[in-house]
Amino acid sequence: MVSLRSLFYYAALAAPISGSPVLESGRRSVSTKVIAEMPVGSFLESTIIRPNGDILATSAMGSPKVYTVKGPSSRNPSVEEVASAYGVQSLWGITEIPPINGVETYVFVGGNLTSLTPLTPAVGSWQAFRLSIPKRGVAKVEQIGDLGRETVLLNGLAPIPGSPGSVLIADSGRGTMGRLNVIEKKWEIDAFAEPEMGVLPNSPLGMGVVAAKFRDGHLYFAAAPTFIYRLRVDWKGSKIPGAKVELVADVSEKFSGIDDFIFDRAGNIYFASNAPSNALGYINTRTGENRIVSGGANETILADCASLAFGRSQNDKNVLYIARGRGFTDEGGFGKVVAVSDLDK
Structure with missing residues (x-):
């Protein structure tokens, strides 16, 4: 879920670690604070929270590394490198799966890019990796295939x-979603190939579906550039015969796009909208109404949020941790993690 719109909108990202309460007309007040800065050259792409509360984040630029932010809710969070992947230049999505042989386990994907501006992926270079984090000892990365x-x-x-x-796994360039069995190492490239997942004609980014979540018997997915849809699925995550894609929301009036999204406890959606929106958005899933929660085109605290x-x-548990990148032309920049709290106000 990389901040690709920044390829065309180069935003200034240099921002000190500080709080930034939002007090705009019609918007609730939340607290927004940078809590961690990654090494120079990094560009944070995908984020997951470990059972112990620490953050894992992949880097799509700089080097193919997975970082952790330890104690993100503490006064002094620390940043460490967890693992590197070999054979690829850029890491993208990461997610947790049930422990394998009792070991905490994650899956992430990576590949190569032949150009950043414009973004040009190397077709066929993409691989999946399994990250195992034991209670004692060092983390281990294994190429799934x-x-x-x-x-x-x-x-x-x-x-x-x-x-x-x-x-x-969303293949944004192909406009489909594939299914990977991590244990058996089986890959089905077009498990879902709905028209709404496809790349729109003349799309400047060449991206279709970017992110997905399962909830209440549906597969929800975000697709280019500003739509969230849902589709009925069975308990094994397969499309129910005859099921039709339903539009959940179109946020084009206030946002340039959706990069990643997550449900709150009530079933409503928060989402990251990268450059030029540079904002955290909210969708009422019952009405489709959407609004800006924090950030905005003229602010930098959530620049290139991914x-x-x-x-x-x-x-x-009520804090949203948001991974963000850096300007694609700013090799001296670095990725950051931002905490957004007071969401229940």
């Missing part, structure tokens, strides 16, 4: 609730 010569631009991942060890996740500890 080459995902085929026809993969174009692998992006967001969604674990399949009724199929432990299997995930859906992904988001709720905290998992008692201290931060």
Whole structure:
């Protein structure tokens, strides 16, 4: 779920670690604060929260690394490198799956880019990796496999609730979603190929579906540039015969696009909208109404925001952690993690 719109809108990203309460007309007041800065050259792409509350984030630029932010709700969060992937230049989506042999386990994808401006993925270079984090000892990365010569631009991942060890992977460049069985290392490239997932004609970004989530018997997915849809699925995460894609929301009036999204406890949606919107958005899933929660085109605190996740500890279960990038032409920049709190006000 990379901040690709910044390829065409170069926003200034230099912002000190500070709080930034939002007090605009018609908008609730929330607290927005940069809590961690990654090494120079990084560009945070995808985020997941570990069971212990620490953050994992992939880097799509700089180097193919997975970073962690330890103690994100503490006064002094720390940043460490967890692992590197070999054979690819850029890491994108990451998600958690049930433990394998009792070991905390994640899946992430990566590939190569032949150009950043414009973004040009190397077709067929995309691979999946398994990240194992034992209670003691060092993290281990294992290549699950080459995902085929026809993969174009692998992006967001969604674990399949009724199929432990299997995930859906959005191929944004192909405009479909594939299914990967991590344990058996089986790959189905077009598990979902709905027209609404496709790349729109003359799209400047060449991207279709970017992110997906399972909820209440539906597969929800975000597709280019400003739509969220849903589709009825069975308990194994397969399309129910005859099911039709339903539009949940179109946020084009206020936002340039949707990069990643997440449900709150009530079933409503928060989403990251990168450059030029540079904002955290909110969708009432009952009415389709949407609004800006934090950030905005003229603000930098959420510049190039790419992904988001709720905290998992008692201290931060109502805090959204947002990963953001840096200017694509600013090699001296770095990725950041932003905490947005006071969402219930």
